Amino acid sequence: xxxxxxxxxxxxxxxxxxxxxxxxxxxxxxxxxxxxxxxxxxxxxxxxxxxxxxxxxxxxxxxxxxxxxxxxxxxxxxxxxxxxxxxxxxxxxxxxxxxxxxxxxxxxxxxxxxxxxxxxxxxxxxxxxxxxxxxxxxxxxxxxxxxxxxxxxxxxxxxxxxxxxxxxxxxxxxxxxxxxxxxxxxxxxxxxxxxxxxxxxxxxxxxxxxxxxxxxxxxxxxxxxxxxxxxxxxxxxxxxxxxxxxxxxxxxxxxxxxxxxxxxxxxxxxxxxxxxxxxxxxxxxxxxxxxxxxxxxxxxxxxxxxxxxxxxxxxxxxxxxxxxxxxxxxxxxxxxxxxxxxxxxxxxxxxxxxxxxxxxxxxxxxxxxxxxxxxxxxxxxxxxxxxxxxxxxxxxxxxxxxxxxxxxxxxxxxxxxxxxxxxxxxxxxxxxxxxxxxxxxxxxxxxxxxxxxxxxxxxxxxxxxxxxxxxxxxxxxxxxxxxxxxxxxxxxxxxxxxxxxxxxxxxxxxxxxxxxxxxxxxxxxxxxxxxxxxxxxxxxxxxxxxxxxxxxxxxxxxxxxxxxxxxxxxxxxxxxxxxxxxxxxxxxxxxxxxxxxxxxxxxxxxxxxxxxxxxxxxxxxxxxxxxxxxxxxxxxxxxxxxxxxxxxxxxxxxxxxxxxxxxxxxxxxxxxxxxxxxxxxxxxxxxxxxxxxxxxxxxxxxxxxxxxxxxxxxxxxxxxxxxxxxxxxxxxxxxxxxxxxxxxxxxxxxxxxxxxxxxxxxxxxxxxxxxxxxxxxxxxxxxxxxxxxxxxxxx
Amino acid sequence: xxxxxxxxxxxxxxxxxxxxxxxxxxxxxxxxxxxxxxxxxxxxxxxxxxxxxxxxxxxxxxxxxxxxxxxxxxxxxxxxxxxxxxxxxxxxxxxxxxxxxxxxxxxxxxxxxxxxxxxxxxxxxxxxxxxxxxxxxxxxxxxxxxxxxxxxxxxxxxxxxxxxx
Numbered sequence: 001x002x003x004x005x006x007x008x009x010x011x012x013x014x015x016x017x018x019x020x021x022x023x024x025x026x027x028x029x030x031x032x033x034x035x036x037x038x039x040x041x042x043x044x045x046x047x048x049x050x051x052x053x054x055x056x057x058x059x060x061x062x063x064x065x066x067x068x069x070x071x072x073x074x075x076x077x078x079x080x081x082x083x084x085x086x087x088x089x090x091x092x093x094x095x096x097x098x099x100x101x102x103x104x105x106x107x108x109x110x111x112x113x114x115x116x117x118x119x120x121x122x123x124x125x126x127x128x129x130x131x132x133x134x135x136x137x138x139x140x141x142x143x144x145x146x147x148x149x150x151x152x153x154x155x156x157x158x159x160x161x162x163x164x165x166x167x168x169x170x171x172x173x174x175x176x177x178x179x180x181x182x183x184x185x186x187x188x189x190x191x192x193x194x195x196x197x198x199x200x201x202x203x204x205x206x207x208x209x210x211x212x213x214x215x216x217x218x219x220x221x222x223x224x225x226x227x228x229x230x231x232x233x234x235x236x237x238x239x240x241x242x243x244x245x246x247x248x249x250x251x252x253x254x255x256x257x258x259x260x261x262x263x264x265x266x267x268x269x270x271x272x273x274x275x276x277x278x279x280x281x282x283x284x285x286x287x288x289x290x291x292x293x294x295x296x297x298x299x300x301x302x303x304x305x306x307x308x309x310x311x312x313x314x315x316x317x318x319x320x321x322x323x324x325x326x327x328x329x330x331x332x333x334x335x336x337x338x339x340x341x342x343x344x345x346x347x348x349x350x351x352x353x354x355x356x357x358x359x360x361x362x363x364x365x366x367x368x369x370x371x372x373x374x375x376x377x378x379x380x381x382x383x384x385x386x387x388x389x390x391x392x393x394x395x396x397x398x399x400x401x402x403x404x405x406x407x408x409x410x411x412x413x414x415x416x417x418x419x420x421x422x423x424x425x426x427x428x429x430x431x432x433x434x435x436x437x438x439x440x441x442x443x444x445x446x447x448x449x450x451x452x453x454x455x456x457x458x459x460x461x462x463x464x465x466x467x468x469x470x471x472x473x474x475x476x477x478x479x480x481x482x483x484x485x486x487x488x489x490x491x492x493x494x495x496x497x498x499x500x501x502x503x504x505x506x507x508x509x510x511x512x513x514x515x516x517x518x519x520x521x522x523x524x525x526x527x528x529x530x531x532x533x534x535x536x537x538x539x540x541x542x543x544x545x546x547x548x549x550x551x552x553x554x555x556x557x558x559x560x561x562x563x564x565x566x567x568x569x570x571x572x573x574x575x576x577x578x579x580x581x582x583x584x585x586x587x588x589x590x591x592x593x594x595x596x597x598x599x600x601x602x603x604x605x606x607x608x609x610x611x612x613x614x615x616x617x618x619x620x621x622x623x624x625x626x627x628x629x630x631x632x633x634x635x636x637x638x639x640x641x642x643x644x645x646x647x648x649x650x651x652x653x654x655x656x657x658x659x660x661x662x663x664x665x666x667x668x669x670x671x672x673x674x675x676x677x678x679x680x681x682x683x684x685x686x687x688x689x690x691x692x693x694x695x696x697x698x699x700x701x702x703x704x705x706x707x708x709x710x711x712x713x714x715x716x717x718x719x720x721x722x723x724x725x726x727x728x729x730x731x732x733x734x735x736x737x738x739x740x741x742x743x744x745x746x747x748x749x750x751x752x753x754x755x756x757x758x759x760x761x762x763x764x765x766x767x768x769x770x771x772x773x774x775x776x777x778x779x780x781x782x783x784x785x786x787x788x789x790x791x792x793x794x795x
Numbered sequence: 796x797x798x799x800x801x802x803x804x805x806x807x808x809x810x811x812x813x814x815x816x817x818x819x820x821x822x823x824x825x826x827x828x829x830x831x832x833x834x835x836x837x838x839x840x841x842x843x844x845x846x847x848x849x850x851x852x853x854x855x856x857x858x859x860x861x862x863x864x865x866x867x868x869x870x871x872x873x874x875x876x877x878x879x880x881x882x883x884x885x886x887x888x889x890x891x892x893x894x895x896x897x898x899x900x901x902x903x904x905x906x907x908x909x910x911x912x913x914x915x916x917x918x919x920x921x922x923x924x925x926x927x928x929x930x931x932x933x934x935x936x937x938x939x940x941x942x943x944x945x946x947x948x949x950x951x952x953x954x955x956x957x958x959x960x
Binding site: 012013015016017018019020021022023024026028029031200201202203204252253254255256257286287288508509510511675676678679682683684685686687711712716717718719720722724725748 | 826827828829830831832833834835836838839841868869870872881885888890894895896897898900901904919920922923924926927930931932933934935936937938939940
């Protein structure tokens with residue numbers, strides 16, 4: 001008999017045993033009888049007319065079974081890859097939405113665009129066949145940067161999308177902002193780039209599809225964060241497979257970070273191909289293939305202006321951004337730099353007027369979509385950078401200017417001028433906690449010590465808020481979502497009292513098997529070890545929207561909480577019958593149903609057993625069984641946030657920036673498992689540090705070649721890039737989720753880039769440096785120092 | 796060609812194309828899928844195994860190199876023989892939340908065991924430097940570093956206890 005392990009405890013993870021012993025079950029581990037191997041032939045050009053494909057040599061290659069191209073897709077009448085969001089401009093004109101064929105038709109629009117799929121007996125034979133495919137391209141000039149793409153003479157990707165602008169989106173009161181700017185005592189201005197990133201989950205994407213002619217059913221195993229959504233988008237909108245004839249399984253998935261929350265063309269091609277060749281087909285991406293096909297993140301160019309009064313109070317904030325969409329619209333693409341960006345520009349401040357214009361732009365690059373944080377890191381970076389610029393220009397301390405503008409704890413719920421209403425928060429409390437934890441008062445001593453070694457030390461702040469727990473469907477629908485964003489959970493109590501939960505979120509590192517089991521253990525009083533969580537299989541789990549946007553605990557956990565409440569309610573009915581007492585007199589506490597004011601009781605196990613042995617049941621009012629399901633749709637986003645403080649040391653000889661201290665105090669609401677929350681914060685912070693210091697996806701203008709196309713060229717954070725971070729929580733409870741949770745998956749990535757760059761600028765401010773674009777690589781910093789032709793510190 | 800070697804303590808003979816990489820041999824032919832392939836440039840370290848006691852990236856090693864050698868993969872990593880327990884390093888990763896999605900974990904563990912074997916009194920800097928060839932995207936490395944240091948201490952303690960008997 002195990003123990004109840006409830007909310008707030010930190011049990012070791014249930015999922016660890018299989019991963020520690022090499023017994024995980026990832027897609028690439030799966031083998032099916034008669035399995036074939038597929039490889040994709042991808043465009044080597046950024047932009048080209050596809051004049052023709054000669055399959056003959058490839059088809060004649062040993063072991064090759066089939067070669068499929070865009071013409072075959074067209075002949076079969078299949079759909080194009082759908083976009084899940086439809087945004088509009090200020091006049092209500094819908095975004096330009098050109099088709100995104102699963103295999104290119106007529107033109108290729110980025111290096112990596114899929115041209116053909118070659119299926120063979122072995123991966124080696126498929127690769128050999130792919131080498132022999134003759135593709136006739138008429139190469140066109142490519143355009144990869146947003147500034148270049150909107151020029152009148154830029155290459156145009158789609159005939160009906162002039163200037164490559166997909167949508168000219170805006171938010172906020174433009175006139176009110178202009179009025180405020182006219183009255184301002186000071187206007188701070190900042191131009192910046194939010195660098196393009198590649199998500200790099202450690203498991204490359206992979207898929208296997210199988211068709212069973214006897215039942216006319218398809219099964220797709222895929223590295224996905226949301227198998228039910230793949231089933232819907234691919235089955236209903238691309239391949240015309242009825243939902244009940246399509247099973248999508250996402251087993252163990254080796255990290256997602258957003259990269260695996262889209263419906264990819266590879267999934268559709270493989271599923272379609274499995275029926276055509278009448279055998280299972282497997283595809284596993286190489287890392288380099290992932291670089292030119294996994295959806296990228298960020299990639300903004302922004303001009304921002306902050307109007308302040310003479311005391312440093314923010315009067316208005318104006319932001320103009322060009323956001324790169326890449327060559328086509330991916331599943332959430334246009335939503336990220338608009339709805340998940342503009343509404344966050346208020347930050348934790350009382351800025352009364354905000355206006356944001358975002359031009360969403362097509363370029364000859366991999367489609368851009370959500371990557372951990374998705375829109376919110378970009379908003380936080382703009383805001384937290386310009387706050388520092390304003391403070392410096394006005395001679396106000398950076399902490400002081402933040403305090404003067406922060407929303408006080410007692411002002412919540414707080415309605416921002418950009419749609420969202422924060423339900424709860426205490427940014428000042430997070431700031432105060434972080435100042436102590438980071439030992440800011442002794443920073444001067446540390447700075448002097450660095451200076452004595454010839455190093456420049458800097459401190460950077462980021463006080464931020466984000467919106468997550470995606471999402472209230474009603475709100476999302478108004479913004480252009482084409483689906484709902486609720487979550488579902490089923491709690492199945494077995495006759496012996498053990499519990500299996502079926503939930504629509506997907507666990508790919510977040511520890512759901514543990515956290516969700518704690519919720520059930522806590523609420524039902526059953527032993528932690530007697531609860532298992534099932535996810536990632538559309539045949540086993542009723543429905544779900546998956547895991548992204550820090551939504552799993554917030555939305556999925558709420559559905560689970562509701563379903564357990566229903567189990568308790570049903571259990572009370574059973575207890576009422578068994579104990580011959582009125583239902584209203586039955587109490588449930590610590591796993592026991594009792595009659596109020598008496599010692600008559602039944603254990604949870606007894607009730608579970610009785611539920612399945614309905615002798616003498618009043619069947620007209622009480623059904624046998626103990627299994628309940630709930631759907632939960634949140635009424636608002638949740639708003640985690642906090643204060644991050646980065647401390648860096650810059651070596652002026654080499655330009656190397658070393659992160660020497662990092663402190664985060666975050667408000668994530670109720671903490672179910674503090675060990676897991678800390679792990680999420682660590683990982684999130686380092687992904688943000690990666691953006692700030694190391695990572696950059698670089699394209700060559702003109703050719704459209706991805707220059708950072710492998711792990712040799714794209715710098716991922718490594719263990720020796722990092723100090724031991726200090727993370728802590730300072731929680732206020734969410735007022736509208738059942739358990740008060742706010743979500744913690746993305747906060748680290750959202751808060752950290754601004755903290756790090758603010759620290760780098762602080763370290764170099766005595767040299768007149770006012771801004772550094774990301775990533776702050778040694779090359780970039782060294783050049784900055786050389787161009788400033790400033791004296792390098794003495795040896 | 797036929798190659799004989801010792802795999803996780805058992806004599807093994809395989810018939811393999813000479814151009815086969817050890818990672819592929821393990822995963823495709825021997826169904827030992829705990830060794831993962833995370834990149835194509837020998838950068839990520841998800842495929843680390845022990846060849847004659849030393850950590851190597853099995854994605855960059857051709858199968859013929861196994862002839863006569865002793866190979867240990869994640870599936871063979873275990874606690875004291877007969878104890879039916881996990882290796883102290885595996886226990887330390889669980890205890891200190893040194894893994895999230897689990898994909899880099901087998902390679903991390905194999906590297907960590909090798910580091911701790913080579914230098915019993917590992918410092919934090921040793922661990923961070925020693926893990927340079929293993930990439931993790933989930934954990935920010937912090938809990939991995941803590942886990943490796945704890946695992947190394949546990950290995951030491953076990954060794955010393957063994958010596959004392």
